Amino acid sequence: MPKTKLCDFSISYMQVLDENGVVDTDLEPSLSKEQLVELYRHMQWGRITDERMLKLQRQGRIGTFGPSIGQEAAHCASMFCMRDDDWFVGCFREHGARLMRGESLVKQLNYFNGYTEGNIGGNPRNLPISVIVGAQSLHAVGLAYASKLKGEDSVAIVYQGDGATSQGDFHEALNFASVWNVPVIFLVQNNQWAISVPREKQTKSKSIAQKAIAYEMHGIQVDGNDPLAVYAATAEAAERARNGEGPTLIEAVTYRMMMHTTADDQYKYRTKEEEDSWKPKDPLIRFKKYMEDKGFWDNKAEEKLQAELKADCDAQVKEFESQPDFPRDVSFEHVFGTEHAVISEQKVEFDQELEEENDA
Numbered sequence: 001m002p003k004t005k006l007c008d009f010s011i012s013y014m015q016v017l018d019e020n021g022v023v024d025t026d027l028e029p030s031l032s033k034e035q036l037v038e039l040y041r042h043m044q045w046g047r048i049t050d051e052r053m054l055k056l057q058r059q060g061r062i063g064t065f066g067p068s069i070g071q072e073a074a075h076c077a078s079m080f081c082m083r084d085d086d087w088f089v090g091c092f093r094e095h096g097a098r099l100m101r102g103e104s105l106v107k108q109l110n111y112f113n114g115y116t117e118g119n120i121g122g123n124p125r126n127l128p129i130s131v132i133v134g135a136q137s138l139h140a141v142g143l144a145y146a147s148k149l150k151g152e153d154s155v156a157i158v159y160q161g162d163g164a165t166s167q168g169d170f171h172e173a174l175n176f177a178s179v180w181n182v183p184v185i186f187l188v189q190n191n192q193w194a195i196s197v198p199r200e201k202q203t204k205s206k207s208i209a210q211k212a213i214a215y216e217m218h219g220i221q222v223d224g225n226d227p228l229a230v231y232a233a234t235a236e237a238a239e240r241a242r243n244g245e246g247p248t249l250i251e252a253v254t255y256r257m258m259m260h261t262t263a264d265d266q267y268k269y270r271t272k273e274e275e276d277s278w279k280p281k282d283p284l285i286r287f288k289k290y291m292e293d294k295g296f297w298d299n300k301a302e303e304k305l306q307a308e309l310k311a312d313c314d315a316q317v318k319e320f321e322s323q324p325d326f327p328r329d330v331s332f333e334h335v336f337g338t339e340h341a342v343i344s345e346q347k348v349e350f351d352q353e354l355e356e357e358n359d360a
């Protein structure tokens with residue numbers, strides 16, 4: 001039977017800074033020394049605070065959390081392209097980006113200790129952590145749609161993992177983002193694992209980026225451990241979105257260097273050798289080398305930065321641990337924006353139970 005070709009596709013891959021810190025000068029984004037140092041600082045702050053939280057969890061000083069170690073280029077360099085009036089819609093593995101959006105370490109520690117207060121604060125255009133895998137992609141499309149209706153030029157950036165791309169929500173979001181031509185960037189941190197499910201069992205597609213083709217939108221795969229590639233791809237996507245040219249799907253290929261969460265033992269389903277093979281690809285190693293080669297960074301600057309960030313970390317952990325107890329019924333305050341009869345009724349019941357508990 002004769003057939004006519006309806007479409008043909010290809011997907012680009014971008015790497016600007018290889019794992020040895022060698023830059024492709026044709027693709028190198030024009031960032032000033034100050035901007036590069038600032039981005040490096042954000043990535044280090046994400047790393048240092050993540051490592052500290054891991055220790056605090058092991059000492060029983062916070063609850064369960066999922067480290068973002070190794071993924072700092074994917075989420076910090078993309079966030080570095082965004083403006084304060086853009087929407088940040090995250091899940092749970094873009095810790096460094098969240099800190100960049102004005103959320104303090106104290107707030108993060110509150111969140112991972114189960115306090116509702118951990119959801120409040122930072123830029124008012126930040127959405128709280130979405131633990132429901134994939135759901136947040138729909139919220140981002142709604143926000144981008146609203147931004148378009150209001151005639152703003154703000155963009156929504158939404159972070160999700162490779163596992164989230166198997167959720168229906170993700171595909172519904174991509175579909176309507178494209179149909180409505182809204183200013184949204186889908187940043188997929190493909191860290192090769194969704195808890196114990198490897199990337200090959202998640203999708204048969206050769207890339208996650210190519211899923212953009214089905215929805216008729218821009219899609220690109222980048223080296224997600226290369227901050228310059230992530231920056232260049234996101235900056236281009238943001239510019240397109242602000243110009244009314246619609247959504248982009250960016251697949252940042254990276255690796256989850258640690259356990260899924262502190263409740264997981266990754267060696268039940270993957271090897272230490274696999275983890276070790278990703279260590280030389282660490283985004284911080286290559287970025288530091290790049291800055292040293294440019295004459296923007298040296299050991300003295302590194303020591304000073306490490307000392308500053310560690311002191312800040314110590315101070316915020318101290319502040320977190322010396323806070324007065326939060327009222328236990330505060331969670332009722334934030335379910336709806338306005339008072340709601342059912343919630344008020346539940347709060348009364350809860351307060352009564354607390355009183356009974358105190359009397360007993």
Ligand SMILES: Cc1ncc(C[n+]2csc(CCOP(=O)(O)OP(=O)(O)O)c2C)c(N)n1
Pocket residue numbers: 093131132133134160161162163164165191193194195256260
């Ligand atoms: C709808 C839903 N299903 C299952 C879970 C349990 N769960 C939490 S994280 C996760 C895997 C997510 O993998 P991925 O999207 O690749 O993100 P990563 O954890 O690798 O950053 C699962 C299945 C959940 N939180 N929400």
Ligand SMILES: [Mg+2]
Pocket residue numbers: 161162163189190191192193194195
């Ligand atoms: Mg994953």
